[in-house]
Amino acid sequence: MNKNTTIEEVFQNHERPKKPGALNASATFAWRALLRIRYVPEQLFDVTVFPIIFLLMFTYLFGGAISGSTGEYLDFVLPGILVMTVSMITMYTGLDLNKDIEKGVFDRFRSLPIWRPSVLVGALVVDAVRYLIASTIMITLGYILGFRPEAGFFGVILAVLVLLLFAFSLSWIWTMLGIIVRSEKALMGISMMLLFPLTFLSSVFVNPTTMPNWLQVFVDINPITFVVDAVRGIIHGTDAMSDILMVIYISIGLIVVFGPLTMYFFRNKN
Amino acid sequence: MEKKKMYAVEATNLVKTFGKEHAVDGVDLKIPKGIVYGFLGPNGAGKTTTIRMLATLLKPNNGHATVMGYDLVEEADDVRQKISLTGQFASVDEELSGRENLIFIGRLVGYTRKEAKQRADELLAAFQLTDASKRQVKKYSGGMRRRIDIAASIVTSPELLFLDEPTTGLDPRSRNQVWDIVRALVKQGTTVFLTTQYLEEADQLADLIGVIDHGKLIAEGTSKELKASVGAGSLIVNFDNEVELQRASTILEEQLGEKADKDLKDYSLTLPIKEHDKAAVAIGALANQNVKIKEFSMAQPSLDEVFLTLTGKLPDQETDGVVNE
Ligand SMILES: Nc1ncnc2c1ncn2[C@@H]1O[C@H](COP(=O)(O)OP(=O)(O)OP(=O)(O)O)[C@@H](O)[C@H]1O
Ligand SMILES: [Mg+2]
Numbered sequence: 001m002n003k004n005t006t007i008e009e010v011f012q013n014h015e016r017p018k019k020p021g022a023l024n025a026s027a028t029f030a031w032r033a034l035l036r037i038r039y040v041p042e043q044l045f046d047v048t049v050f051p052i053i054f055l056l057m058f059t060y061l062f063g064g065a066i067s068g069s070t071g072e073y074l075d076f077v078l079p080g081i082l083v084m085t086v087s088m089i090t091m092y093t094g095l096d097l098n099k100d101i102e103k104g105v106f107d108r109f110r111s112l113p114i115w116r117p118s119v120l121v122g123a124l125v126v127d128a129v130r131y132l133i134a135s136t137i138m139i140t141l142g143y144i145l146g147f148r149p150e151a152g153f154f155g156v157i158l159a160v161l162v163l164l165l166f167a168f169s170l171s172w173i174w175t176m177l178g179i180i181v182r183s184e185k186a187l188m189g190i191s192m193m194l195l196f197p198l199t200f201l202s203s204v205f206v207n208p209t210t211m212p213n214w215l216q217v218f219v220d221i222n223p224i225t226f227v228v229d230a231v232r233g234i235i236h237g238t239d240a241m242s243d244i245l246m247v248i249y250i251s252i253g254l255i256v257v258f259g260p261l262t263m264y265f266f267r268n269k270n
Numbered sequence: 271m272e273k274k275k276m277y278a279v280e281a282t283n284l285v286k287t288f289g290k291e292h293a294v295d296g297v298d299l300k301i302p303k304g305i306v307y308g309f310l311g312p313n314g315a316g317k318t319t320t321i322r323m324l325a326t327l328l329k330p331n332n333g334h335a336t337v338m339g340y341d342l343v344e345e346a347d348d349v350r351q352k353i354s355l356t357g358q359f360a361s362v363d364e365e366l367s368g369r370e371n372l373i374f375i376g377r378l379v380g381y382t383r384k385e386a387k388q389r390a391d392e393l394l395a396a397f398q399l400t401d402a403s404k405r406q407v408k409k410y411s412g413g414m415r416r417r418i419d420i421a422a423s424i425v426t427s428p429e430l431l432f433l434d435e436p437t438t439g440l441d442p443r444s445r446n447q448v449w450d451i452v453r454a455l456v457k458q459g460t461t462v463f464l465t466t467q468y469l470e471e472a473d474q475l476a477d478l479i480g481v482i483d484h485g486k487l488i489a490e491g492t493s494k495e496l497k498a499s500v501g502a503g504s505l506i507v508n509f510d511n512e513v514e515l516q517r518a519s520t521i522l523e524e525q526l527g528e529k530a531d532k533d534l535k536d537y538s539l540t541l542p543i544k545e546h547d548k549a550a551v552a553i554g555a556l557a558n559q560n561v562k563i564k565e566f567s568m569a570q571p572s573l574d575e576v577f578l579t580l581t582g583k584l585p586d587q588e589t590d591g592v593v594n595e
Pocket of ligand 2: 317318319358434435
């Protein structure tokens with residue numbers, strides 16, 4: 001049998017089966033993202049190493065100076081660094097998407113008759129797994145170093161859930177940018193430019209009341225501040241209801257604005 | 271309606287602009303079902319842009335097209351049910367293995383996990399990739415890459431398959447394998463729309479050839495028709511010294527009625543020819559008059575010559591990479 005007959009054989013009678021539903025297609029993209037982690041475990045580098053370095057650095061370098069004792073500062077700063085790290089990692093969603101587009105696979109996905117957002121949803125689901133890994137590492141390490149959440153285990157779980165909601169919503173900004181920005185480098189630049197001021201000029205490291213007034217104005221309206229306050233409040237059992245609500249509003253707002261925008265650019269991509 | 275259904279692609283005045291640049295500038299196409307359509311053009315001619323429009327990835331700025339009888343814009347999802355696209359660059363995930371890629375596509379077109387795996391293995395066997403099935407695609411050779419790209423496009427049988435420069439950069443053996451695959455697919459009734467920069471490829475595979483340059487279709491016809499417009503190619507004869515070359519030049523010019531292009535560095539003569547038979551007669555005349563020939567060969571008309579004839583000028587030099595003489 002020569003190879004031609006074989007190709008002709010495999011080519012016969014392969015009508016398209018019924019196209020997969022939205023859920024199935026999304027799950028398939030999630031499966032792909034998981035496979036990629038298996039092949040490129042370096043992908044998890046930023047997820048694991050960032051949190052560790054940040055936590056050690058800030059606790060021991062600045063802890064004494066800012067709070068007088070490293071233990072007290074750890075309790076204060078860990079929720080902040082948790083939010084900062086996860087927010088930073090969200091930008092990889094956009095970078096991965098951008099790479100798919102640049103390489104060309106994205107064209108194949110878009111030429112398939114599938115529910116179009118599944119490409120993005122699948123990736124975002126796996127990203128949530130990454131955020132969970134980062135959170136777990138950070139909280140475990142924190143615990144070893146002496147971090148004691150007053151609201152206990154369930155408080156921590158609830159705090160992480162709120163954070164995941166925010167991270168998922170924030171990701172839509174990066175998916176949108178990942179589609180419209182032409183090069184990976186430019187995308188990296190833009191993402192950093194947005195993330196650095198947002199994370200540093202917030203309540204992540206210090207209480208905003210110690211800041212000059214003009215800065216406080218910015219810090220107080222910075223969405224990251226609300227997320228940090230909500231997470232910190234939940235973890236330490238203080239009243240965080242208003243902050244939690246704010247985070248929910250912000251998240252819904254992000255999805256409502258950037259979800260459709262992302263899909264618009266996705267459909268009209270040049 | 272019935273009439274429309276005879277055509278795999280029917281496009282009128284397709285236009286795509288990027289800013290000021292007219293990447294595709296008013297292309298009309300009528301591609302019958304069941305044939306190989308060769309879209310021939312140099313770098314930057316607008317081949318990829320045309321394919322991306324026909325595969326529903328780009329919205330035309332102007333014009334109208336139906337693909338397998340469905341409107342490109344209004345019924346894009348129906349179009350996607352009928353087509354498959356093998357892009358010019360990576361069209362599978364390079365980080366995954368060949369097998370995983372095929373399973374992945376299989377799942378996306380709607381197979382169950384089991385069916386997708388079975389289908390992947392069949393395809394790998396048919397494309398002689400079984401040995402490499404567990405290797406990451408980024409570690410494949412160029413030829414293997416192209417085969418897995420095409421395999422991914424026929425996980426389900428498309429009625430229309432787009433292949434964007436499927437053989438650019440392949441060695442002759444791999445190129446032949448791809449050609450065999452295309453022939454096999456067409457035998458099964460698929461319509462194939464392929465782009466290429468090589469006249470020879472269009473010649474070998476395509477039933478109908480469209481020549482595109484600067485976004486415009488500048489000629490269309492069978493390979494015979496196109497070649498008739500540029501002659502059959504050229505005759506190249508090499509000699510050991512200048513004396514022989516000069517004698518031969520006079521004889522050949524007289525025989526073929528064309529001017530010879532002399533290269534005195536390696537003592538070679540090049541003459542355009544209209545028919546192959548005439549070339550044979552001319553070589554015979556050299557032998558009769560005892561001109562000593564070192565070697566001779568026939569060259570296919572190059573894309574440059576096709577362009578020269580069709581447009582009166584060579585394709586832009588700045589768009590490098592056009593077939594060299
Ligand atoms: N997304 C884009 N944005 C801006 N210009 C583009 C874009 N895609 C293509 N072009 C331009 O449109 C023209 C046609 O490009 P296209 O890729 O269709 O050519 P091609 O015939 O496929 O060339 P090649 O043989 O190099 O693949 C080129 O001048 C190119 O620079
Ligand atoms: Mg191209």
